[in-house]
Amino acid sequence: MPSTRRSPVVVRLALPAVLSLALAASTLSGCTASAQGQGADDRPVVLTTFTVLADVAQNVAGDHLRVESITKAGAEIHGYEPTPRDIAKASEADLILDNGLNLESWFGQFVESVDVPHVVVSDGVEPLDITEDITEDASTGKPNPHAWMSPVNVQVYVDNMVEAFGDLDPAHADEFEANGAAYQAELQEVQDELVDGLSALPEHQRALVTCEGAFSYLARDAGLTERYIWPVNAEQQATPQQITSAIEFVRANDVPAVFCESTVSDKPMRQVVDATGAAFGGTLYVDSLSEPDGPVPTYLDLIRYDTETIVGALTGSAS
Numbered sequence: 655m656p657s658t659r660r661s662p663v664v665v666r667l668a669l670p671a672v673l674s675l676a677l678a679a680s681t682l683s684g685c686t687a688s689a690q691g692q693g694a695d696d697r698p699v700v701l702t703t704f705t706v707l708a709d710v711a712q713n714v715a716g717d718h719l720r721v722e723s724i725t726k727a728g729a730e731i732h733g734y735e736p737t738p739r740d741i742a743k744a745s746e747a748d749l750i751l752d753n754g755l756n757l758e759s760w761f762g763q764f765v766e767s768v769d770v771p772h773v774v775v776s777d778g779v780e781p782l783d784i785t786e787d788i789t790e791d792a793s794t795g796k797p798n799p800h801a802w803m804s805p806v807n808v809q810v811y812v813d814n815m816v817e818a819f820g821d822l823d824p825a826h827a828d829e830f831e832a833n834g835a836a837y838q839a840e841l842q843e844v845q846d847e848l849v850d851g852l853s854a855l856p857e858h859q860r861a862l863v864t865c866e867g868a869f870s871y872l873a874r875d876a877g878l879t880e881r882y883i884w885p886v887n888a889e890q891q892a893t894p895q896q897i898t899s900a901i902e903f904v905r906a907n908d909v910p911a912v913f914c915e916s917t918v919s920d921k922p923m924r925q926v927v928d929a930t931g932a933a934f935g936g937t938l939y940v941d942s943l944s945e946p947d948g949p950v951p952t953y954l955d956l957i958r959y960d961t962e963t964i965v966g967a968l969t970g971s972a973s
């Protein structure tokens with residue numbers, strides 16, 4: 655009898671010891687998995703072609719998807735050449751988002767080399783065509799790809815993302831929808847700020863002269879006349895005729911300030927400045943966000959920053 659009474663005691667002692675060993679082992683293996691970094695992160699991966707789309711997508715995705723951009727902050731995005739690493743990374747993604755409207759000239763070939771679904775986020779946006787008001791080139795008559803420079807268009811991008819993310823991760827579809835609606839309200843706010851801010855410009859200062867013709871949508875929304883040296887970033891840009899034409903426009907319209915985009919050289923615009931006496935109004939952000947510690951870490955920052963820079967330089971109130 656005494657022995658049978660003792661044995662349950664032994665068992666009771668032994669069991670917690672085995673359990674704690676098992677716990678220690680599983681904690682250890684848990685540590686190893688997260689030490690390997692992404693191994694522990696099994697969220698679906700969404701890749702975008704450039705940083706602006708990644709930021710918009712992140713706002714819709716919340717914490718449920720891993721969103722990354724193929725091109726990095728500051729990169730030239732029109733004629734980007736994907737690296738073997740980009741292709742390897744893309745082939746492991748669950749979804750790729752591109753802007754469309756001929757923005758990414760490299761993208762067609764890129765998606766052919768990977769077996770991953772992709773969604774064109776500008777679907778449903780009414781495109782503005784590139785007109786030939788300077789010199790006709792290969793882009794004339796094609797849609798202007800910079801549709802995101804109108805926050806109202808980005809509301810359409812968000813609708814497309816909500817739908818694509820809901821298909822990718824149906825368990826969180828309601829959250830994507832709620833995130834999308836909240837972000838669309840912020841887009842409306844920044845759109846109103848843009849239109850209000852630029853409507854303060856006097857009639858004779860309502861001309862926006864930039865390097866690339868990237869502001870067609872913003873100029874339409876804000877009632878500005880847009881002029882640029884070249885229509886879309888390409889290998890052939892800033893020809894002597896294009897620069898002469900910009901100089902003539904600035905002189906004829908007494909344009910107080912001109913601008914250039916962050917992802918291209920501002921040298922040609924400096925020539926316009928030297929020839930006309932217009933001020934260099936500053937660097938505008940279009941095709942890329944800045945690094946996180948720069949002036950435009952998010953898309954909403956980008957629109958606000960450009961609006962302030964344009965208004966400040968054209969009215970002479972810039973610091």
Ligand SMILES: [Zn+2]
Nearest residue numbers: 866868887941
């Ligand atoms: Zn561009």
